[in-house]
Amino acid sequence: MAYATIRDVARRAGVSVSTVSRALNDSGRISQETRDRVRQVIEELQYVPDSRARSMHSLHSQAVGLLIPDIRNSYFADLAYSVQHELLRHDLQTLICTADDRPDQERTLVGNLLGQHIDGAIVVPSPSPSPAVDRLLRQGIPVVYIDRTPSAGPDGQTGRVPVVDADPRSGLRSAIADLHAQGHRRVTLITGSLEDSDTLRERRRVFERELSRFPDMSDPQTQDPGIRLGWEPGSTARNARLAAVLKERGTTAVVFSRSQDAIEALGTFQGAGWVIGRDLSLVSFDDLPIFSLLTPSISVISQQVDRMGAVSVATLLRLMKGEEARSLRLETRYIRRQSVGPSPGSAAGVTAPPGTPVLPNGRRVCKGQPGGTGNDP
Amino acid sequence: MAYATIRDVARRAGVSVSTVSRALNDSGRISQETRDRVRQVIEELQYVPDSRARSMHSLHSQAVGLLIPDIRNSYFADLAYSVQHELLRHDLQTLICTADDRPDQERTLVGNLLGQHIDGAIVVPSPSPSPAVDRLLRQGIPVVYIDRTPSAGPDGQTGRVPVVDADPRSGLRSAIADLHAQGHRRVTLITGSLEDSDTLRERRRVFERELSRFPDMSDPQTQDPGIRLGWEPGSTARNARLAAVLKERGTTAVVFSRSQDAIEALGTFQGAGWVIGRDLSLVSFDDLPIFSLLTPSISVISQQVDRMGAVSVATLLRLMKGEEARSLRLETRYIRRQSVGPSPGSAAGVTAPPGTPVLPNGRRVCKGQPGGTGNDP
DNA sequence: CTGAAAGCGCTAACAC
DNA sequence: GTGTTAGCGCTTTCAG
Numbered sequence: 001m002a003y004a005t006i007r008d009v010a011r012r013a014g015v016s017v018s019t020v021s022r023a024l025n026d027s028g029r030i031s032q033e034t035r036d037r038v039r040q041v042i043e044e045l046q047y048v049p050d051s052r053a054r055s056m057h058s059l060h061s062q063a064v065g066l067l068i069p070d071i072r073n074s075y076f077a078d079l080a081y082s083v084q085h086e087l088l089r090h091d092l093q094t095l096i097c098t099a100d101d102r103p104d105q106e107r108t109l110v111g112n113l114l115g116q117h118i119d120g121a122i123v124v125p126s127p128s129p130s131p132a133v134d135r136l137l138r139q140g141i142p143v144v145y146i147d148r149t150p151s152a153g154p155d156g157q158t159g160r161v162p163v164v165d166a167d168p169r170s171g172l173r174s175a176i177a178d179l180h181a182q183g184h185r186r187v188t189l190i191t192g193s194l195e196d197s198d199t200l201r202e203r204r205r206v207f208e209r210e211l212s213r214f215p216d217m218s219d220p221q222t223q224d225p226g227i228r229l230g231w232e233p234g235s236t237a238r239n240a241r242l243a244a245v246l247k248e249r250g251t252t253a254v255v256f257s258r259s260q261d262a263i264e265a266l267g268t269f270q271g272a273g274w275v276i277g278r279d280l281s282l283v284s285f286d287d288l289p290i291f292s293l294l295t296p297s298i299s300v301i302s303q304q305v306d307r308m309g310a311v312s313v314a315t316l317l318r319l320m321k322g323e324e325a326r327s328l329r330l331e332t333r334y335i336r337r338q339s340v341g342p343s344p345g346s347a348a349g350v351t352a353p354p355g356t357p358v359l360p361n362g363r364r365v366c367k368g369q370p371g372g373t374g375n376d377p
Numbered sequence: 378m379a380y381a382t383i384r385d386v387a388r389r390a391g392v393s394v395s396t397v398s399r400a401l402n403d404s405g406r407i408s409q410e411t412r413d414r415v416r417q418v419i420e421e422l423q424y425v426p427d428s429r430a431r432s433m434h435s436l437h438s439q440a441v442g443l444l445i446p447d448i449r450n451s452y453f454a455d456l457a458y459s460v461q462h463e464l465l466r467h468d469l470q471t472l473i474c475t476a477d478d479r480p481d482q483e484r485t486l487v488g489n490l491l492g493q494h495i496d497g498a499i500v501v502p503s504p505s506p507s508p509a510v511d512r513l514l515r516q517g518i519p520v521v522y523i524d525r526t527p528s529a530g531p532d533g534q535t536g537r538v539p540v541v542d543a544d545p546r547s548g549l550r551s552a553i554a555d556l557h558a559q560g561h562r563r564v565t566l567i568t569g570s571l572e573d574s575d576t577l578r579e580r581r582r583v584f585e586r587e588l589s590r591f592p593d594m595s596d597p598q599t600q601d602p603g604i605r606l607g608w609e610p611g612s613t614a615r616n617a618r619l620a621a622v623l624k625e626r627g628t629t630a631v632v633f634s635r636s637q638d639a640i641e642a643l644g645t646f647q648g649a650g651w652v653i654g655r656d657l658s659l660v661s662f663d664d665l666p667i668f669s670l671l672t673p674s675i676s677v678i679s680q681q682v683d684r685m686g687a688v689s690v691a692t693l694l695r696l697m698k699g700e701e702a703r704s705l706r707l708e709t710r711y712i713r714r715q716s717v718g719p720s721p722g723s724a725a726g727v728t729a730p731p732g733t734p735v736l737p738n739g740r741r742v743c744k745g746q747p748g749g750t751g752n753d754p
Numbered sequence: 755c756t757g758a759a760a761g762c763g764c765t766a767a768c769a770c
Numbered sequence: 771g772t773g774t775t776a777g778c779g780c781t782t783t784c785a786g
Binding site: 382383394398399404427429430 | 762763764
């Protein structure tokens with residue numbers, strides 16, 4: 001069935017196309033009466049204005065591109081959801097593009113986006129500087145980086161792009177304070193290979209700094225409070241080795257920099273006879289939905305993706321209005337759950353220290369409530 | 378910076394716009410020489426044709442809508458990924474819309490899609506018949522349903538929409554056969570409330586039928602091999618009750634109809650001192666990425682989302698070409714992992730029965746390889 | 755308050 | 771082979 005056009009409506013309502021247009025947009029001068037009649041006809045004909053034709057004049061396509069590495073990753077899916085809903089509130093459509101961190105695919109996708117004359121873009125920058133994103137920038141399209149700080153490219157271009165990401169400090173500080181209060185003195189960070197990622201490098205650096213605020217938590221034997229794991233996907237051998245190292249160090253609590261490592265190691269720890277939250281306390285970055293579903297539920301340092309989505313959209317809107325916009329770091333938040341308990345052989349931890357933000361057994365609402373992480377009061 | 382238009386290119390190349398158009402589309406007669414020159418200029422100007430203007434003629438927008446309940450759900454995210462990549466191979470853009478199973482939101486989103494004159498749509502039908510989707514149908518837009526069979530609405534409209542979904546039979550049959558071979562005789566299905574979902578109802582029905590093929594597996598005490606769980610999100614109490622019921626029944630193996638229930642129950646079972654794969658064998662529907670990461674890894678009945686995406690796209694393409702397209706049910710596949718082991722107190726299960734499709738500790742490749750589930754030879 | 759007409763960027767006849 | 775021209779469906783002056 002062919003689409004009804006504005007002419008069809010005009011004809012049927014006995015008016016001209018410009019009158020219909022005015023009725024559609026509440027613009028210009030139009031009498032209440034004709035407006036109602038036109039609206040009536042629009043209903044009858046199930047007329048939907050062609051947004052393509054429309055946007056060719058307005059210079060606004062009402063569409064925003066969202067470039068992420070992989071939609072299958074829970075974290076990015078949450079982010080996409082949040083961004084999309086926030087944009088929808090502003091009558092903007094989100095074009096979700098999964099670039100797989102592959103430059104060629106990025107090129108194709110950005111080409112598509114340019115062809116549609118998107119009004120703006122929200123981009124998770126890939127590890128290496130991206131020529132595709134530069135193209136957006138050169139075209140003068142407002143861009144906001146999200147989640148990762150891009151490696152400063154040699155071209156000054158990216159210099160003026162606002163970044164919205166998470167500051168690991170607040171979350172790590174609370175987590176370490178809580179672990180300390182629970183009597184833990186030997187806390188180990190488990191991180192991925194640091195070369196790959198600024199994010200991981202920063203977490204590591206901040207972890208060390210925050211740990212050093214407690215003199216009794218420094219480890220006299222090992223200078224190095226962190227353990228690096230390669231990217232080999234969770235070999236059992238690797239996790240077994242990990243368990244051995246922890247035992248040798250006398251570690252009573254671990255913080256995982258990458259949620260995936262935490263998931264993989266969990267079973268190994270339990271298989272080794274450790275009860276998580278009793279024999280070993282465990283905290284992971286990223287508040288994945290699954291972490292609150294598992295038993296024991298896993299304490300996390302939340303990146304607050306919902307807020308990140310909302311804030312990045314707000315930043316983009318500002319840019320789109322031609323206003324200035326600055327980079328912003330969101331606080332991470334420590335959420336205590338069952339996986340953290342008092343250190344074995346310690347009398348501490350019966351009560352949490354005042355001021356520690358703790359949500360015992362915090363549960364995440366999954367359906368329908370974007371903000372339902374329970375983080376915000 | 379303003380976009381370069383086809384006129385800019387024409388002017389600069391010293392030709393007319395139609396010549397540029399021909400160079401762009403390799404259509405009509407054009408000399409090699411001028412074509413190269415035009416291409417040259419296009420490069421220089423970084424010219425990108427305006428797909429909106431373009432599509433106003435061709436009657437094709439090269440865009441397809443994908444309507445899913447929630448992108449945050451791993452299962453749908455996987456599906457979206459698969460669909461999007463498959464469509465991209467055919468130079469079609471995917472407009473991912475998360476409808477939250479809310480009719481009003483569906484209305485808005487479908488309105489947007491109509492406004493863009495999408496060439497087709499792939500839709501996960503919501504439990505109740507959707508007026509929004511009917512609107513697409515009335516407009517004559519090719520639609521394919523995916524994953525769920527829609528409740529037959531009173532309007533004949535939806536009758537002619539092909540459905541691509543998963544047939545639980547093959548997977549359940551293999552799973553039950555494997556469990557039987559492992560010595561399990563008391564197998565229980567754990568399902569959600571059946572009223573909500575045709576899918577769950579069917580799984581339940583097929584489970585009973587497949588179970589009855591083994592005379593020694595029927596349960597003399599309980600007529601009812603299934604346990605229904607409400608939707609209360611994983612209350613500890615509920616899971617504890619579940620454990621008690623299983624013990625009382627003498628169940629040695631469980632099959633979860635909903636992956637979420639499996640995740641929630643896992644910890645409770647382990648907390649009760651059961652070793653999964655030894656004291657209790659466990660199979661879940663849906664091959665979520667996490668299931669292969671956990672220790673023990675979880676045996677699953679895979680819906681083969683990758684294939685489902687590919688097949689639904691193929692079906693849609695057929696429809697878009699005006700050809701007939703039929704509904705299709707994909708086989709589900711049982712993938713054995715560590716969570717299934719021999720029944721306690723049974724001598725069986727040392728070897729798997731011949732012909733049973735088994736992938737011990739099957740691991741899912743997450744990055745970069747759409748087809749990397751390891752299901753396809 | 756309403757209508758006629760120009761044009762957004764592109765494609766597709768039709769001429770030359 | 772290439773240029774001219776008429777639209778696609780809409781918004782937006784500019785007259786009435």
